[in-house]
Amino acid sequence: MTPTDDPKRWLEQQGIREVECLVPDVNGVLRGKTLLTAKFLKSLEDRAFYLPSSAFLVCIDGRYSGSNDEGFAYQDPDMRMVPDVATLCLAPGAGAEKAYVFADAFHMDDRPWMASPRHVLRAVLDLYHQRGWRAVVAPELEFYLTAPNPDPDRPLIAPVGRNGRSETVQHPYDMAALEEFEPVIRRLYDYAATAGLPLDTLIHESGTAQLEINFLHGDALPLADKVLLFKRMTRQAAQQYGMHATFMAKPIAAQAGSSMHLHMSVVDEAGNTLFAGRDDADTEMFGHFIGGLQKYIPVRDLLGEDFVQTYLRVKSVEVDLFQSVVTSWERDHLLLKV
CATH class of the missing domain: 3.10.20.70 (Glutamine synthetase, N-terminal domain)
Structure with missing residues (x-):
């Protein structure tokens, strides 16, 4: 039921x-x-x-x-x-x-x-x-686990892992580094399963104790709700083990920023993609979609990147090489916004 x-x-x-x-x-x-x-x-x-x-x-x-x-x-x-x-x-x-x-x-x-x-x-x-279309999305969320920080004037630092030490250098995609936070990760996956959140893969990102979680593809509105629940449950799971979790765009000045990547596609009523033809070539609609993103992303940024933290992330390209600031597009190019 x-x-x-x-x-x-x-x-x-x-x-x-x-x-x-x-x-x-x-x-x-x-x-x-x-x-x-x-x-x-x-x-x-x-x-x-x-x-x-x-x-x-x-x-x-x-x-x-x-x-x-x-x-x-x-x-x-x-x-x-x-x-x-x-x-x-x-x-x-x-x-x-x-x-x-x-x-x-x-x-x-x-x-x-x-x-x-x-x-x-x-x-x-x-x-x-x-128009007989359906938008399909798959979010990717980046976040930091941090040590408790009761003084907001002091910078955030990485929490102590299972080995009794805090990370001091970057460990992108490092499985041993990811294992340091296994208790929190396991608790988070348990919470997500209980609440019905469609989580997929997890990696250690570029920052110290920075993680990234992928969601499975689905409809936009239910996934938007589930992303907000995921943020809350992540903070709850971290607190269970004496840590905090933050999704702020630039919580640590000298570390990589965090964002939410969004995979997007459009399908018809039969579930066929409208961005690629039978030969897997780009359709005209896909070109218009890319062009629309290039035109309206700068306007969207005025609404979606209006916090100090987000501005600091955009400003820190020299520190965060994966900060996307260019609205040009290319396949498999992480430095571009599209």
């Missing part, structure tokens, strides 16, 4: 007492509320589940950004939250008897609250659907 079939029965079978309703903001921060299971099930019936609209006005540093409409910002009206029961999953890192679910934000007249990234992405995917 899946949660979509019968949410109440699924929750009972799993022994769930609390449900965290997650609302991603534009920064990828999971906001929301925790509900007792009975309250959650009641909200599915009476739709009386609300969150202040200011949840979408919070900056990455926790301060409120304000609004162009001062009256709106002062009133801070509620949004109606509608849980997406298809996203219900166990929350293995958050304690026993707890589940996660993503929720969508709506106005009281049922219009989508378009500051919600899930609505924005769904609207883009609808444009594909109208």
Whole structure:
């Protein structure tokens, strides 16, 4: 049985007492509320589940950004939250008897609250659907494991591995170096399996205690949700072993930056790729896709790379040779953005 079939029965079978309703903001921060299971099930019936609209006005540093409409910002009206029961999953890192679910934000007249990234992405995917297409993606996430750092003014350092020492030099693709963090990795894979995250391969990246995880290909919206859950579970798994995990773009000045690579393709209703012909040659559509990326990536960067950390990563090409700053394209060229 899946949660979509019968949410109440699924929750009972799993022994769930609390449900965290997650609302991603534009920064990828999971906001929301925790509900007792009975309250959650009641909200599915009476739709009386609300969150202040200011949840979408919070900056990455926790301060409120304000609004162009001062009256709106002062009133801070509620949004109606509608849980997406298809996203219900166990929350293995958050304690026993707890589940996660993503929720969508709506106005009281049922219009989508378009500051919600899930609505924005769904609207883009609808444009594909109208043409009989489906976008397929596969994310790759880079992150650092670090030693606990209670003083934010002190630089981050690598954690102590199983051999009792911290990494001081780079170990890209080094299996012995990866093994140093085997307890955290095993816990993370266990969490992911419990929550249904489609993880694939794992490597040691260029930085000290920097790792990269690959996801299997799939639909964009469910994978976007699962990426956010993966980040949370990674931090939980690291804390279980006295470490921290960070997905910041440039957490250590003299080390490689972290990013999220995104493999993308488009298929038709029969599942046939639209970027390559039968002879495996590039199609005209593929050329237009590349051209569109070259045109719009600089604009996207204004929205997606607006944090100090991201700017430092872009600026540090002389330190991080794999930092992509050029919008030209070529096959198998890691220094290009496309």
